[in-house]
Amino acid sequence: MNLESSDEKKLLSELKNGNTAAFDVLVDRYAGKLYMTAFGLLSNRQDAEEVVQDAFIRAYKSIGSFRGDASFETWIHRIVINLSRNKYHWNRRRGADVNVSLSGLQSNINDEREPEDINIADESYSPETVINSTELERNVQKGIQELPDTLREALLLRHVEELPYEKIAEALECKIGTVKSRIARGREMLRKILT
Amino acid sequence: MNKSNHTCPSFEDISAYYDREINMDSPLAEHIRKCPECTRVLDSLKLLDAKIKQDFACTVPEGLTDRIKAQLAQTPIHKTISFPWYRLLRVAAMITICGALAVYMMNEQFDVTSSRIASGSDATAPHAKPAPSTHHYPYYTSNTAYAPGGGVPLHQLTRASYGESPLPVFTNTEQAGDNQQAVRIGAQVHQVWVAKDLQEVNRALGDILLGLNIPPSKVSITDSGKSIRFIADLSKIQLVSLVKNCSARGFDLITPSEPQPEQQLFYGKKDSPVIYYAEFVKDK
Numbered sequence: 343m344n345l346e347s348s349d350e351k352k353l354l355s356e357l358k359n360g361n362t363a364a365f366d367v368l369v370d371r372y373a374g375k376l377y378m379t380a381f382g383l384l385s386n387r388q389d390a391e392e393v394v395q396d397a398f399i400r401a402y403k404s405i406g407s408f409r410g411d412a413s414f415e416t417w418i419h420r421i422v423i424n425l426s427r428n429k430y431h432w433n434r435r436r437g438a439d440v441n442v443s444l445s446g447l448q449s450n451i452n453d454e455r456e457p458e459d460i461n462i463a464d465e466s467y468s469p470e471t472v473i474n475s476t477e478l479e480r481n482v483q484k485g486i487q488e489l490p491d492t493l494r495e496a497l498l499l500r501h502v503e504e505l506p507y508e509k510i511a512e513a514l515e516c517k518i519g520t521v522k523s524r525i526a527r528g529r530e531m532l533r534k535i536l537t
Numbered sequence: 538m539n540k541s542n543h544t545c546p547s548f549e550d551i552s553a554y555y556d557r558e559i560n561m562d563s564p565l566a567e568h569i570r571k572c573p574e575c576t577r578v579l580d581s582l583k584l585l586d587a588k589i590k591q592d593f594a595c596t597v598p599e600g601l602t603d604r605i606k607a608q609l610a611q612t613p614i615h616k617t618i619s620f621p622w623y624r625l626l627r628v629a630a631m632i633t634i635c636g637a638l639a640v641y642m643m644n645e646q647f648d649v650t651s652s653r654i655a656s657g658s659d660a661t662a663p664h665a666k667p668a669p670s671t672h673h674y675p676y677y678t679s680n681t682a683y684a685p686g687g688g689v690p691l692h693q694l695t696r697a698s699y700g701e702s703p704l705p706v707f708t709n710t711e712q713a714g715d716n717q718q719a720v721r722i723g724a725q726v727h728q729v730w731v732a733k734d735l736q737e738v739n740r741a742l743g744d745i746l747l748g749l750n751i752p753p754s755k756v757s758i759t760d761s762g763k764s765i766r767f768i769a770d771l772s773k774i775q776l777v778s779l780v781k782n783c784s785a786r787g788f789d790l791i792t793p794s795e796p797q798p799e800q801q802l803f804y805g806k807k808d809s810p811v812i813y814y815a816e817f818v819k820d821k
Contacts (some may be wrong), residue, residue, distance in 0.1 A: 369609070387595070515792075
């Protein structure tokens with residue numbers, strides 16, 4: 343059987359029947375795209391390669407429990423995004439205190455006051471603030487690293503991998519409307535960071 | 538959109554148009570194509586797109602797939618074990634009976650624990666039931682490898698305490714300012730964690746649940762020896778705290794479903810119920 347031309351479902355079926363060569367085909371098929379995603383999120387070649395290797399190994403180890411609710415491509419994307427997110431934050435807070443409060447949480451749970459609201463900035467934009475080519479000469483890569491995780495991930499999956507909103511929603515486990523909003527807000531924020 | 542033309546669509550719609558994610562035959566799309574202001578925005582998006590692609594363009598390292606395959610060759614694959622249906626029924630019946638017994642015993646034990654915590658004393662709590670004759674009562678888990686009768690013994694658990702850090706915030710606004718987007722937690726959350734040592738997972742879960750005052754009746758833990766399945770009936774703030782604390786204990790969350798350990802701002806009410814399904818698998 344020619345595994346290279348088999349679809350994902352067939353490959354997973356072969357794999358569950360013990361034909362581990364089927365996983366090699368999945369590696370050939372997705373490793374490059376996943377590396378680009380990880381590199382986009384981490385901006386570091388070595389970290390990106392580590393994340394992609396780790397993701398495939400984790401997927402391989404637990405392929406027996408993969409139910410196939412989402413496609414393998416979506417599943418491995420989720421693993422890469424999550425590992426990248428963890429590595430990104432680990433890199434940023436290396437050496438810092440990562441403890442979280444439980445004692446404070448108890449007082450928060452018992453607090454009957456209304457939840458604290460945060461002021462919403464005016465999201466409207468004006469033509470005067472539209473980005474121009476000069477602004478873009480500045481470092482876009484650095485600007486993207488300053489975005490919140492959710493916006494950065496959606497933006498990179500769109501611009502670097504050119505995934506449609508539907509696939510991005512599956513990979514990030516959110517609704518298509520949320521993807522639309524995150525991409526627009528990411529672009530808006532990037533513009534503000536660059537000006 | 539702007540001062541000169543109030544009929545212009547939002548930036549979000551223009552952004553979606555640029556990605557061809559709206560109906561390109563709609564009146565909205567037609568407006569964007571014809572409007573000079575919208576065209577300016579589209580041009581700026583085109584520039585941004587090109588610049589991002591240029592900055593993030595990278596070549597895949599040579600030999601990447603070979604290195605992955607070489608590692609995979611040394612990695613064991615986890616296979617699911619299939620039972621004949623009649624054996625499965627027998628196993629299910631046994632689990633149900635054992636589960637009912639375990640829940641009963643854990644509820645008894647939790648009452649004792651709560652009294653001790655409230656009084657700050659082991660023996661003098663007014664509501665404390667008589668101490669069991671053995672200290673090896675199960676706590677939250679049924680793995681007999683850790684204690685006679687199963688589970689991490691209660692007296693070996695330490696109420697989790699993690700010092701000072703910002704508390705999670707719950708808000709009724711989904712978009713809160715430039716740098717803030719409130720995370721929406723669903724009614725059910727499924728997550729997979731990787732841990733180096735499953736015994737440590739049992740211990741950590743016990744510590745954390747004790748610290749959060751979550752009674753055993755709200756929790757179900759099944760330890761197969763290879764993985765730990767954890768199901769809990771929680772409030773959203775309890776879930777957020779549990780996730781943060783699991784991360785702080787060194788477990789690695791590999792699914793991107795929310796909440797994530799680093800997230801701080803959440804949409805909705807902190808007391809809303811959520812059913813949490815987690816699988817802790819061993820990292821080999």
